[in-house]
Amino acid sequence: MAHHIEGSRNSCALHGALQVIEAIEGVVPVIHSTAGCGVQHFLGVNRLNAGSDRFGGPPVSNSNISEKHVVFGGSSRLREQLKNTVKIVEGDLYVIVTGCSTEMVGDDIPAMTKEGRDQDFQVIYANTPGFRGDVHQGYQLAVKALIEQLPALGKGEQSSVEGLVNIWGIVPHQDPFWAGNLEEIGRLLEGIGLKPNLLFGYDQGLSSWNRVPNAALNIVVSVWGDSPAMLLEERYGTPVLKLEGLPVGSAAGRFLQTVSDRLNLDLTHTENFIKSEEKRLNTYLASLADTYYRAGFQREFAFVGESSQVAGLSEFLTGTLGLIPRTLIITDNPPEYAREALLSRLTGLVEGYSTEVVFSEDHAEIIDQVRSGAAELVLGSALEEQVALALGVPFLQLSFPLSDKVVLSRGYSGYRGAAALLEDLGSAILSN
Amino acid sequence: MSLLKAKSSRTREKRLDTLNAWQGNVSAAVTEFSDGEPVKRIRTFSQSTQDDLLYALRLLAGIRNSVAVIHASRGCAAAGLFHQVSKGNGRWIVTNLDDRDTIMGADLKLRKAVKEVYLRYKPEVIFIVSSPIVAINNDDIQSVVEELHEELELDIVPIYVTGFASHHAVTGYDTTLHALLKYLAGRRGEHNKNNSVNLLSVAEHPDDLREVERLLSALGLELNILPDGASPAIFRKAAAARLSLSLDQDTGNYLGITLRDEYAVPYAEASRPIGINATGRWLAVAGKASGLNEAVQALHEQESGRVTKALENFSLKGVRVYLGLASATSFSVLGLVEELGGEVIGITVSRLDQLHKERLEELSARYPVLQIHVADGQPFEEANIIKRLSPDLYLGDSAHLGQIGRLGIPVVSLEETPVLGYNGVIALARRFSAALHNRTFGAALARTPLPYKESWFRRSPNWHIKKEVK
Numbered sequence: 086m087a088h089h090i091e092g093s094r095n096s097c098a099l100h101g102a103l104q105v106i107e108a109i110e111g112v113v114p115v116i117h118s119t120a121g122c123g124v125q126h127f128l129g130v131n132r133l134n135a136g137s138d139r140f141g142g143p144p145v146s147n148s149n150i151s152e153k154h155v156v157f158g159g160s161s162r163l164r165e166q167l168k169n170t171v172k173i174v175e176g177d178l179y180v181i182v183t184g185c186s187t188e189m190v191g192d193d194i195p196a197m198t199k200e201g202r203d204q205d206f207q208v209i210y211a212n213t214p215g216f217r218g219d220v221h222q223g224y225q226l227a228v229k230a231l232i233e234q235l236p237a238l239g240k241g242e243q244s245s246v247e248g249l250v251n252i253w254g255i256v257p258h259q260d261p262f263w264a265g266n267l268e269e270i271g272r273l274l275e276g277i278g279l280k281p282n283l284l285f286g287y288d289q290g291l292s293s294w295n296r297v298p299n300a301a302l303n304i305v306v307s308v309w310g311d312s313p314a315m316l317l318e319e320r321y322g323t324p325v326l327k328l329e330g331l332p333v334g335s336a337a338g339r340f341l342q343t344v345s346d347r348l349n350l351d352l353t354h355t356e357n358f359i360k361s362e363e364k365r366l367n368t369y370l371a372s373l374a375d376t377y378y379r380a381g382f383q384r385e386f387a388f389v390g391e392s393s394q395v396a397g398l399s400e401f402l403t404g405t406l407g408l409i410p411r412t413l414i415i416t417d418n419p420p421e422y423a424r425e426a427l428l429s430r431l432t433g434l435v436e437g438y439s440t441e442v443v444f445s446e447d448h449a450e451i452i453d454q455v456r457s458g459a460a461e462l463v464l465g466s467a468l469e470e471q472v473a474l475a476l477g478v479p480f481l482q483l484s485f486p487l488s489d490k491v492v493l494s495r496g497y498s499g500y501r502g503a504a505a506l507l508e509d510l511g512s513a514i515l516s517n
Numbered sequence: 518m519s520l521l522k523a524k525s526s527r528t529r530e531k532r533l534d535t536l537n538a539w540q541g542n543v544s545a546a547v548t549e550f551s552d553g554e555p556v557k558r559i560r561t562f563s564q565s566t567q568d569d570l571l572y573a574l575r576l577l578a579g580i581r582n583s584v585a586v587i588h589a590s591r592g593c594a595a596a597g598l599f600h601q602v603s604k605g606n607g608r609w610i611v612t613n614l615d616d617r618d619t620i621m622g623a624d625l626k627l628r629k630a631v632k633e634v635y636l637r638y639k640p641e642v643i644f645i646v647s648s649p650i651v652a653i654n655n656d657d658i659q660s661v662v663e664e665l666h667e668e669l670e671l672d673i674v675p676i677y678v679t680g681f682a683s684h685h686a687v688t689g690y691d692t693t694l695h696a697l698l699k700y701l702a703g704r705r706g707e708h709n710k711n712n713s714v715n716l717l718s719v720a721e722h723p724d725d726l727r728e729v730e731r732l733l734s735a736l737g738l739e740l741n742i743l744p745d746g747a748s749p750a751i752f753r754k755a756a757a758a759r760l761s762l763s764l765d766q767d768t769g770n771y772l773g774i775t776l777r778d779e780y781a782v783p784y785a786e787a788s789r790p791i792g793i794n795a796t797g798r799w800l801a802v803a804g805k806a807s808g809l810n811e812a813v814q815a816l817h818e819q820e821s822g823r824v825t826k827a828l829e830n831f832s833l834k835g836v837r838v839y840l841g842l843a844s845a846t847s848f849s850v851l852g853l854v855e856e857l858g859g860e861v862i863g864i865t866v867s868r869l870d871q872l873h874k875e876r877l878e879e880l881s882a883r884y885p886v887l888q889i890h891v892a893d894g895q896p897f898e899e900a901n902i903i904k905r906l907s908p909d910l911y912l913g914d915s916a917h918l919g920q921i922g923r924l925g926i927p928v929v930s931l932e933e934t935p936v937l938g939y940n941g942v943i944a945l946a947r948r949f950s951a952a953l954h955n956r957t958f959g960a961a962l963a964r965t966p967l968p969y970k971e972s973w974f975r976r977s978p979n980w981h982i983k984k985e986v987k
Binding site: 087088089090091092093094095096097098099100113116119120121122123124125126127128129130132133138140141142143144145146147148149150151152154155165166169170172173174175184185186189190214215216217219449467468486488 | 586594597637967
């Protein structure tokens with residue numbers, strides 16, 4: 086039985102599905118639920134991620150069911166809403182997503198979708214009531230719907246694309262830096278001669294999604310990418326490469342080597358590319374050295390964020406920047422099977438130092454842990470600002486929700502992300 | 518019979534014949550509300566809008582020393598996160614109802630959550646906020662409230678919002694205010710009258726509250742400000758006050774009339790104090806009700822002189838303005854635009870009901886053909902209207918200004934801008950002036966198309982508003 090949560094930052098499955106859909110160009114969500122679900126998403130997700138608003142406001146189609154539909158069923162309301170959405174809202178694909186009320190009432194969503202298809206609407210559906218889970222389940226449900234239902238629309242590309250790789254597991258908006266992180270991973274993969282299929286963000290529309298089955302490899306950046314990758318392995322036999330976290334700094338180099346190995350790429354070319362990236366990063370590190378020593382960068386830190394982010398960024402902070410991981414708090418509720426690996430990796434980041442690793446999304450518990458850890462630097466979300474202030478230590482907002490940042494293209498992955506992290510972390514320390 | 522006996526307030530549509538979908542000119546609106554109950558309209562295409570749960574969460578986030586237990590699936594609390602992060606208040610937990618709870622009910626879970634949160638924070642009051650799942654399942658919140666009230670010796674206040682029972686989010690304010698009085702204000706007849714004045718402020722900007730406090734304290738009034746920012750004890754005090762003054766009839770009216778009818782606290786209501794004259798009129802109503810006519814007159818003369826000087830020669834002369842605002846705000850901002858010499862060419866209001874009848878009649882006498890559009894969060898209709906009217910300036914307080922901006926017109930947001938009192942005039946004029954002096958951002962936004970098809974703009978804006986078939 087799911088437990089109550091104080092100050093949850095993981096919202097619900099419907100919102101996670103909306104985050105997926107809103108991050109794909111030309112795809113329009115059609116919410117079949119009570120009126121407030123879309124605004125909840127806008128206030129509780131978009132607005133806490135300044136700069137994440139594709140439509141210029143709350144979701145553009147919502148059936149806003151009323152008491153009558155709760156009592157007598159809302160299918161006819163959905164039929165009408167879908168028909169009119171297709172007439173009014175520009176889109177290549179419409180995705181019906183459901184909320185708690187319409188799922189409890191039992192509206193027949195597959196039947197309504199089929200009716201739409203019979204009228205040549207480009208429409209698919211995902212059942213995403215909030216009682217089915219949080220944003221991460223919503224991400225998985227929406228991605229699964231796209232993978233399973235797009236081929237039936239008959240727009241798939243048959244010709245294979247040499248060196249195409251899909252990237253999974255970065256949940257748009259829940260990772261506030263999703264767009265920048267994806268773009269940097271894409272840049273790196275291009276650097277070694279591959280064609281990255283980012284699937285979300287600028288210029289990523291249905292044609293990217295129709296190419297998914299043709300990929301040579303599915304790269305999984307977080308545990309939330311496991312289920313799409315497994316589904317694609319099952320359906321198309323595509324091999325999977327799982328990363329241990331967001332690749333930052335030298336981890337990105339190792340990631341590129343692994344990919345080259347797996348896909349039999351020209352290793353010399355890859356090595357040369359990595360070398361030039363490493364060289365630039367090393368130059369930045371050297372430029373920073375005086376400030377690093379003077380301002381005392383080498384501190385114990387607390388980090389509150391999603392599993393892939395905490396694992397990836399902490400690896401860079403400890404493995405290159407010499408920081409000490411005091412308290413690491415994972416907020417995205419990774420499934421049990423993934424926890425043990427995370428635990429052993431994160432507790433062993435600095436040999437001989439004992440790091441506290443906690444899995445929690447409960448605000449009260451998180452605050453207690455950060456406070457008792459008494460780190461000298463706090464990295465986390467807006468929710469951790471007060472405790473950092475109380476500890477009197479530098480604080481950097483880099484996980485969801487954000488209150489003091491506008492994020493458009495910034496990211497912390499790869500080599501460029503490592504430099505961005507040095508800048509932001511350094512600025513936080515200097516301005517404290 | 519006591520008004521507060523009822524489990525909850527009546528919905529706005531039942532109490533005030535409220536409409537949320539309508540378009541026409543002002544004189545037609547007057548007719549609509551004059552010939553008995555207006556015919557309800559519905560939309561055959563709709564966009565996300567606020568609901569009563571959202572308004573309840575917003576109001577509750579402003580009550581001090583409280584914790585809200587949101588009895589819902591996780592996403593119903595997303596707005597709670599917004600209030601917590603953006604305003605820095607409003608502690609909340611969500612019971613996180615899952616698949617099983619939707620079938621079996623979740624009373625035990627609720628009990629456990631309330632107890633744990635009580636032990637952890639020892640708040641003065643705990644709110645239990647209902648939700649669509651709980652409303653559909655008919656979960657028994659009331660017995661949890663009664664049992665734990667006894668056991669914990671704590672005020673526990675159930676807020677029966679549903680997400681679907683009313684088409685009007687503002688019903689959520691009424692529901693919440695009803696519950697706050699019912700559980701926190703005490704029984705009628707048990708209070709000793711005090712000399713304070715209730716200032717009813719549900720959702721005002723902090724600077725606006727400061728401005729109104731400044732003016733009223735200049736008159737020597739002792740204020741209870743509620744519900745926003747109030748501690749639970751204020752509600753009891755408010756029931757014994759000598760007068761209630763509302764800052765916004767749309768949001769504060771239910772609180773005012775319930776304090777009047779239940780506890781015999783006189784209630785004075787005037788249009789929102791937006792603009793020099795409206796502020797003067799609002800203060801005059803406050804002054805009359807508290808016997809301070811002369812002091813008010815002197816204050817108004819002094820302050821309006823100061824504002825006129827501060828405005829220098831700022832004018833909206835020749836500027837055609839469109840308003841997309843909450844209803845009462847819209848009518849008052851219309852007065853301010855006139856005062857500054859501008860012309861309002863159309864308005865979108867979040868709702869129309871019996872409370873607005875008088876204002877509509879006034880307007881109808883002066884501008885019978887002024888277009889009124891009634892919609893909460895339906896930017897597809899608004900964009901269609903605005904494209905036809907092409908105003909020079911748009912003033913709005915909605916979440917979809919990002920779409921209006923793509924029409925290439927200057928936009929000023931009143932959502933987080935102080936608007937009230939004399940200082941509000943100065944602050945607003947400055948925003949208007951900036952928006953009109955440099956229109957480059959609108960021009961840049963206009964390079965991104967709106968999410969709608971071209972064919973939609975050839976349809977009439979009210980194409981999807983239909984009379985409800987019962």
